[in-house]
Amino acid sequence: AQSVTQPDIHITVSEGASLELRCNYSYGATPYLFWYVQSPGQGLQLLLKYFSGDTLVQGIKGFEAEFKRSQSSFNLRKPSVHWSDAAEYFCAVGGQAGTALIFGKGTTLSVSS
């Protein structure tokens, strides 16, 4: 079965601290992996994506993610969190063009001062 698991429903991080959001996937074909961020009442913004090549990918807003095939994981990281990073984060997996994405349930990030 194809699925995406985000084990952490809610994470609170102090401003300036580092962040890691976990994502594990199960996918029958070559996975294309994505992280999206959603602010309350808003649509989804693409943070970064992995298709192939270097397993450490850089995204917008200082985020990065590392693809580990052996662990079926694609964890999102940021070295120093800002208050504006508080939002809902979704990991997703997809395949070749024309196929829909499968989303995880999301992780809510709160940032404390």
Added chain:
Amino acid sequence: GAVVSQHPSRVICKSGTSVKIECRSLDFQATTMFWYRQFPKQSLMLMATSNEGSKATYEQGVEKDKFLINHASLTLSTLTVTSAHPEDSSFYICSADLLAGVAETQYFGPGTRLLVL
């Protein structure tokens, strides 16, 4: 960058009426568009895949006669919620497929919040 718009952003309607939501890719052509539904505090659930010039493919459990999808051009797909009821109240998000090389990236619209009274 690739931009997808949705209109309206918010709609309130009476039970029994129909509501049309538009999804447009503003600066690229999208052969495929997707419609998702998101309930509060939950993830996105795919409703249907919309291909230009052909019938939409609906996910299991989604009523095709209730959620009418029309993909009339490479930049426009519409979702019509027919005879809306309060349980149809939700956040509807579309995405458009941008093919870059062999892989694809979906770009999402800002969403439409539907409230059925």
